[in-house]
Amino acid sequence: MQQGQQGFTLIEIAIVLVVIGLLLGGILKGQEMITQGKIRSIEKELDGVAVAVLGYQDRYKALPGDDNGAKARWSDATDGDGDGSIEGNFNASEASAEPKILWNHLRRSGLIGGDASSFDQPFNAVGGRTGIQTNLSDGTKTLVTGLVACTTNLPAKIANAIDAQQDDGNPGKGSILGFGQSAVNTPDFSTAIAAYVDDGSTSYTLCKAI
Structure with a gap:
């Protein structure tokens, strides 16, 4: 007479549970490492953009995007109006907007990499856009005076980490301000x-003051 199939022993069940725990722990650790990598990438990008803009200003005595001598320097470039301000929203879509021209000037100068014919704002590590403008207002009052770098589409965990690590973790004050979004970018x-x-x-x- 055949014996019935025996079930798992307590030791075997314990081993399986330990293996599952290790696998889940590895997955969670991997996800955290990916998140930390994105945080570092965005922080580096914001710092790098500031260095590039100030480097351009030091080299050419004009702000990228606002530079009205760019066409004389690069024959097929687009000039800004030369008033000392990068006018318009950092996420502007029109190629004639100074925050778009800025990226073309930076690429042509070699201060950042990329296609020298492109006007597009670069993507950040989470698929948002990074841009520069002069002054930041809520519609009634000025929040930031001077140059400001903004980057979009950040999950709360990433936005909070960057604000906390580089400023005070408070979205309403400090050198880094946080805002909700009405739509993508x-x-x-x-x-x-x-x-x-x-x-x-x-x-x-x-948005980070430069």
């Missing part, structure tokens, strides 16, 4: 936020 500067809410769906824009 479109910050809502009119409404202040009190905290970065990690609900898995809300994206944020960070």
Whole structure:
């Protein structure tokens, strides 16, 4: 007479649970490493953009995007109006906008890499856009005076980490300000936020004074 199939022993079950725990721990650790990599990449990008803009200003005595001598330097370039301000929104879509011209000037100068014919704002590590403008207003008052670098589409965890590591972790004050978004790549500067809410769906824009 055949004996019935025996079930798992407690030791075997314990081993399986340990293996599952190790696998889950490895996955979570891997995800955290990916997130930390994105944080470092975005921080490096914001710092690098500031260095490039100030380097251009030092070299050519004009701001990229606003430079009205670019066409004389590169025959097929587009000039800015030369008033000392990068006018328009950092995420402008029109090629004639100075925040778009800025990226073309930086690429032509060799201060950043990329296609020298491109006017596009670069993507950040989470698929958002990074850009520069002069002054930042909520529609009624000026929030930042001078040059500001902004980057979009950041999950709360990443936005909060960058703000905390490079500033004070408060989206409403300091050298880094945080904003909600009304659409992809479109910050809502009119409404202040009190905290970065990690609900898995809300994206944020960070703006850093240069």
